Amino acid sequence: MKLTIKKDLLLDALNKVSKAISTKNLIPVLAGIKFELKKKKLTLTASDNDITIQTTINCNSDEDFTVESEGSIIIQGKYVLDIVRKLPDKYINIEVVDELKILIYTENSEFNLNGISESEYPNIGLEESKKKIVVKAGVFKSIVNQTAFASSNEESKPVLTGINFNIAGDVLECNSTDSYRLARKVVKLDNVSEENYNIVIPSHNIVEFSRILGDDEEDVEIHIFSNKVLFKNGYLKFESRLINGTYPNTSNLLPDDSFLVISTNLSAFYDVIDRVSILTSDKEKNIVTLETNGNMLVLRSSSAEIGRVEEKMPISKNNNEDIKISFSAKYMMEALKSFSTETVDIHFVGEIKPILIKSTEDETLTQLVLPIRTY
Secondary structure (H helix, E strand, O other): EEEEHHHHHHHHHHHHHHHHHHOOOOOOHHHHEEEEEEEEEEEEEOOOEEEEEEEEEEEEOOOOOEEEEEEEEEEEEEHHHHHHHHHOOOOEEEEEEOOOOEEEEEOOHHHHEEEEEEEEHOOOOOOOOOOOOEEHHHHHHHHHHHHHHHHHOOOHHHHHHHHEEEEEEEEEEEEOOOOOEEEEEEEEEEOOOOEEEEEEEHHHHHHHHHHHHOOOOOEEEEEEOOOOOEEEEOOOHHHEEEOOOOOOOOOOHHHHHHOEEEEEEHHHHHHHHHHHHHHHHOOOOEEEEEEEEEOEEEEEEEEEEOOEEEEEEEOOOOOOOEEEEEHHHHHHHHHHHHOOOEEEEEEEOOOOOOOEEEEOOOEEEEEEEOOOOOO
């Protein structure tokens, strides 16, 4: 294998696939990136058994890269990424000599690395399903940004560490919960899915994929199998395992009605909670108490060791009812941050019932935060 390639092209591809390299992996070959050069195409693959990422660089012109000989080799991921990132040259030469020696060189630099034979690399198929679901990359990113934060970090409840993708007909419903809050995003698909699916994808994996996604207008294909899911975006393929288990029916958590709805400016409400939470002593729960008094909203927090704070802001209500309720400032702020609208509506069902956050400007998104008893 011998080629000369534009540094920017190679670095972009390495940055994507390196997300799948694990330093903790017990299989040494999985710390490497597989380079496969065939028919003027350079394919890079990396896997840690949990996720697999593959991207292809096509030689559209001699300006992109030139090929002298084809072949494949496994190069240690961490080192090849650092070398390519730090070399100042526009073009980089990669050559395999003596079958397992790799030469990475430019006009003034030369690195000799030990490679690993491709025969030691696991057989990774990355096959596609005939029944794919298609969404725009921008829509996919918003799904992840608006739901992933609400999933659990506790491995004792594995199914809650993922995002639930529920596909029926032309509707994709995504849910994420850690038992104390719920994020729900409902997206209308352009095409009707031939089958219904109900799967759970690890949140960490799907967040990694959304970070390396390309242009917002590009398509993301979702190929679902019994124990894995494959995402395809242009020349990028990303495969993740699925979490076994039945996701809870989160629809039961969403109240059907509310006795009080307040409407407020999103950024102003967020800023008030942010300031009031400064004096909360428990950074995990950071409890804030909300109280309505006519058309004024009063937010308070206190700590025996630090002190107390109170802020007021004007709101509009759907009736003359009032409420006093406490909740986690952290959870409420994360829920509010998922909206990109100017105003939000806060629905109250009762002092110990879930708080619902919605927006008439974006009806695809629903956030739910459980209140905290303070007595």
